[in-house]
Each structure stands twice: as structure tokens, then as C-alpha cells.
Amino acid sequence: MLSHFLNSRVVDVLSRQQDSFTKSFIRELQEHVNISLNRSAEYSIDRFVGDFAVLVPAESWDEVNIPISQMPEDAREGVTLRYENGIFTVNWERTNEINARIKDVWGRIRVRE
Numbered sequence: 001m002l003s004h005f006l007n008s009r010v011v012d013v014l015s016r017q018q019d020s021f022t023k024s025f026i027r028e029l030q031e032h033v034n035i036s037l038n039r040s041a042e043y044s045i046d047r048f049v050g051d052f053a054v055l056v057p058a059e060s061w062d063e064v065n066i067p068i069s070q071m072p073e074d075a076r077e078g079v080t081l082r083y084e085n086g087i088f089t090v091n092w093e094r095t096n097e098i099n100a101r102i103k104d105v106w107g108r109i110r111v112r113e
Contacts, residue, residue, distance in 0.1 A: 042091065043081045044098075045071075055081065 043055040043064070052065040053075065072090055075081065080094040 041083045042094070043083060043088075045075060045077050045079055045081065047077055 042058040044058070046054045046056050046063065048054070048068065049065075051068050053068055053071050055064045055066055056062075057064065058080075066088070070088060072081075072088055074090050075088070078095070078099075080091045080098060081088045082091045082094075
């Protein structure tokens with residue numbers, strides 16, 4: 001996840017700095033990243049581009065690029081993912097629920113035509 005990338009890359013570079021402002025900033029950044037990594041979230045897989053899955057968070061339309069290596073084996077476009085404790089899993093119950101609603105809406109649209 002983006003937070004994991006920040007934690008592993010940016011913090012490593014910044015930690016080489018010696019001034020107190022930078023050290024304080026690093027501590028705050030690490031706390032924020034740890035909070036983000038430990039909260040659960042829901043995403044939909046929009047598409048795959050190269051070595052990345054493009055995810056859309058349930059609470060916003062901001063896209064997030066996550067390495068495919070972090071995706072579960074059964075991940076595919078259109079499924080809903082649950083992110084919890086640093087692990088993505090497919091939420092089949094939620095995916096099926098959304099697909100049923102989409103099918104219902106399309107059925108009503110076709111009746112009107």
C-alpha cells in the first residue's frame with residue numbers, strides 16, 4: 001500500500017538526517033503510517049496496469065496503485081477487497097452483493113427500453 005511504500009522508502013531516506021525537526025517529522029510520519037496500516041478498509045479493483053492493481057477505496061474516488069504481488073491469488077477486476085492488518089483479501093460476499101445490485105439496475109433499465 002502507499003503507506004507501506006512511504007514507510008519503507010521515504011522514512012529510510014529521511015532517517016539519515018540528523019536535525020531534531022527531521023527526527024520529529026519522521027516519528028510523526030511513522031505513527032501516521034502505522035495507524036493507516038492497522039485500520040481496515042474496503043477497495044474495488046478497477047483494473048490492472050503493468051505490475052500494479054489500480055484500486056478505488058470505498059470511501060473516495062481516489063485511485064491507489066498497489067503491486068500485484070500484494071494482491072490475493074483470486075483477485076480480478078471488479079471484486080471488492082478488504083484490507084486488514086496489512087493483508088488484502090477478496091470479500092466475495094460484498095462483491096456478490098454489488099454484482100446483484102448492478103444486475104438489478106440493468107434489468108430495470110432494459111425494461112424501460
